[in-house]
Amino acid sequence: MSEAEAKAAVADLLADYAxxxxxxxxxxxxxxxxxxxRYCILPRxxxxxxxxxxxMLCENKAMLSDRVVALRRANIFxxxxxxxxxxxxxxxxxxxxxxxxxxxxAVYQTDTEGQSRLFSVGSxxxxxxxxxxxxxxxxxxxxxxxxxxxxxxxxxx
Amino acid sequence: xQPQVHWQRQDYSRVPFWLYHDRALYDLEQQRVFRGPTWNxxxxxxxxxxxxxxxxxxxxxTPVVFNHDRDGRVHAFVNRCxxxxxxxxxxxxxxxxxxxxxxxxxxxxxxxxxxxxxxxxGVNGKGGLDPSFDFAANGLRKxxxxxxxxxxxxxxxxxxxxxxxxxGPLAAAKLRRATHKPLRILGYQRQRIxxxxxxxxENVRDTYHASLLHEFMVTFGIDRATxxxxxxxxxxxxxxxxxxxxxxxxxxxxxxxxxxxQLRANALKLADPALLKFEREFPDDLNLAMLSIFPNCVFxxxxxxxxxxxVRTKGVAEFELFWIFYGFEGDNEALTQHRLRQSNLAGPxxxxxxxxxxxxxxxxxxTQAEPDACSIIEMGGRGxxxxxxxxxxxxxxxxxxxxxxELMGMEPPGAVR
Ligand code: FES
Ligand SMILES: [Fe+2]
Numbered sequence: 001m002s003e004a005e006a007k008a009a010v011a012d013l014l015a016d017y018a019x020x021x022x023x024x025x026x027x028x029x030x031x032x033x034x035x036x037x038r039y040c041i042l043p044r045x046x047x048x049x050x051x052x053x054x055x056m057l058c059e060n061k062a063m064l065s066d067r068v069v070a071l072r073r074a075n076i077f078x079x080x081x082x083x084x085x086x087x088x089x090x091x092x093x094x095x096x097x098x099x100x101x102x103x104x105x106a107v108y109q110t111d112t113e114g115q116s117r118l119f120s121v122g123s124x125x126x127x128x129x130x131x132x133x134x135x136x137x138x139x140x141x142x143x144x145x146x147x148x149x150x151x152x153x154x155x156x157x
Numbered sequence: 158x159q160p161q162v163h164w165q166r167q168d169y170s171r172v173p174f175w176l177y178h179d180r181a182l183y184d185l186e187q188q189r190v191f192r193g194p195t196w197n198x199x200x201x202x203x204x205x206x207x208x209x210x211x212x213x214x215x216x217x218x219t220p221v222v223f224n225h226d227r228d229g230r231v232h233a234f235v236n237r238c239x240x241x242x243x244x245x246x247x248x249x250x251x252x253x254x255x256x257x258x259x260x261x262x263x264x265x266x267x268x269x270x271x272x273x274x275x276x277x278x279g280v281n282g283k284g285g286l287d288p289s290f291d292f293a294a295n296g297l298r299k300x301x302x303x304x305x306x307x308x309x310x311x312x313x314x315x316x317x318x319x320x321x322x323x324x325g326p327l328a329a330a331k332l333r334r335a336t337h338k339p340l341r342i343l344g345y346q347r348q349r350i351x352x353x354x355x356x357x358x359e360n361v362r363d364t365y366h367a368s369l370l371h372e373f374m375v376t377f378g379i380d381r382a383t384x385x386x387x388x389x390x391x392x393x394x395x396x397x398x399x400x401x402x403x404x405x406x407x408x409x410x411x412x413x414x415x416x417x418x419q420l421r422a423n424a425l426k427l428a429d430p431a432l433l434k435f436e437r438e439f440p441d442d443l444n445l446a447m448l449s450i451f452p453n454c455v456f457x458x459x460x461x462x463x464x465x466x467x468v469r470t471k472g473v474a475e476f477e478l479f480w481i482f483y484g485f486e487g488d489n490e491a492l493t494q495h496r497l498r499q500s501n502l503a504g505p506x507x508x509x510x511x512x513x514x515x516x517x518x519x520x521x522x523x524t525q526a527e528p529d530a531c532s533i534i535e536m537g538g539r540g541x542x543x544x545x546x547x548x549x550x551x552x553x554x555x556x557x558x559x560x561x562x563e564l565m566g567m568e569p570p571g572a573v574r
Contacts, residue, residue, distance in 0.1 A: 053344020152514035
């Protein structure tokens with residue numbers, strides 16, 4: 001795979017990530033992650049203070065799938081649709097099969113009355129690996145500028 | 158203003174909805190509750206370890222700074238310049254010997270005394286302050302401060318009862334339990350909920366909802382009303398302690414009890430059970446301990462996730478929940494990581510707490526149109542307000558209303574206390 005092809009594949013992974021969340025296909029979204037993997041939403045406020053406290057932390061794919069199962073079967077949250085707007089990614093090679101991916105995001109939520117609100121803005125700081133020729137998230141860090149969560153945080157950012 | 162409340166019952170088993178929606182009542186609450194004879198949680202001493210460290214917080218909707226002076230004492234003052242009212246400390250936290258307002262650079266010491274006014278003698282003999290201007294009488298509004306077991310409390314009262322008396326033996330003991338070793342701050346979470354602050358104080362005193370609304374608890378068998386536990390209050394029902402003993406019920410009993418209400422106890426297993434592991438670290442065997450201190454904080458232990466939540470009012474229909482997660486100095490790396498992992502249980506994204514945001518907004522939204530209708534508070538019985546050795550109860554809510562009504566000067570004749 002050429003450098004350009006690899007970069008395009010990483011960019012596609014990011015596009016799939018946002019689209020699957022917005023389509024509420026959480027089980028398919030899960031398959032964008034490698035094993036082992038980490039998914040972490042960290043308030044930028046804590047990151048700036050050097051404090052480790054996340055808003056959401058899944059240390060491996062099993063924990064990530066527990067989140068998805070809980071959202072489907074146990075948790076009750078505000079009924080809404082998500083809409084991700086993701087800025088142009090910065091993609092850089094870290095190793096032979098490893099890439100870093102950075103992009104800004106904004107997530108809007110639309111409620112049952114048809115009202116939309118800005119829910120969260122921040123940036124992704126990700127590590128992507130190629131496994132069997134396919135890019136997957138090894139580490140997804142959602143660095144959330146929006147520290148004050150409106151209502152609650154259920155669906156992944 | 159004297160609020161006229163038509164209490165249908167003297168034991169607060171009916172509460173009119175307009176109390177969550179009235180702006181004039183909210184303003185009076187700021188005065189009589191948050192700036193009244195209560196002790197408000199400001200923060201943790203571990204957040205301001207060094208001399209000069211300060212933090213900006215809120216007491217109700219009054220901006221307050223608490224800071225640490227050279228001699229190790231903690232002081233607090235209203236974060237509003239005596240000159241023309243600008244915010245003095247604009248940062249959430251920092252370290253400073255002198256606090257200077259950016260507007261005209263009046264400056265204050267760590268106690269809030271006015272120590273500097275630029276051009277106070279004017280320029281070339283012209284302008285400036287009159288020589289009779291009294292610096293001592295024109296400082297910042299100060300709060301009285303007391304610390305207990307690493308927690309900092311402040312009050313606006315001129316002659317407050319001592320903090321220990323205000324808390325009473327139960328809340329003081331449970332606070333000491335929650336912070337039984339020197340703390341290590343892990344970080345913060347914040348949540349904005351579109352509801353009246355009293356809905357949240359009720360929510361944390363309402364043990365009845367816990368395993369019903371937070372289905373995760375039951376579905377994954379983490380905390381069930383069939384576990385041994387209960388609720389306890391101080392003599393005046395200001396504060397509330399809700400607790401459960403670890404592993405004190407049987408799976409079969411839980412499945413049967415919840416099954417009657419179409420709830421699936423233990424229906425699912427976590428793919429990674431590490432989330433629910435409980436490492437006993439207190440002398441007792443409680444795995445759930447929630448201490449609500451009136452009017453603005455909750456110390457939480459959910460297994461090994463420890464945090465304190467501060468309630469900050471943001472108008473009649475909104476409040477911020479400010480969560481400080483902590484562990485202890487001397488925690489090893491594995492335990493710290495476990496606390497971070499287990500913090501998935503609480504907070505705005507918590508498996509067993511996210512629903513509270515939704516439930517409170519549902520209640521706020523639908524009660525607006527019919528302000529004279531009432532909620533029903535009768536689980537656990539009516540009449541006297543008592544402790545329970547069970548958790549299917551909302552008696553502590555009646556305790557909350559009883560003290561609130563007393564503070565607000567709106568008790569019904571013959572009120573239950
Ligand atoms: S308002 Fe602060 S110095 Fe003037
Ligand atoms: Fe709750």
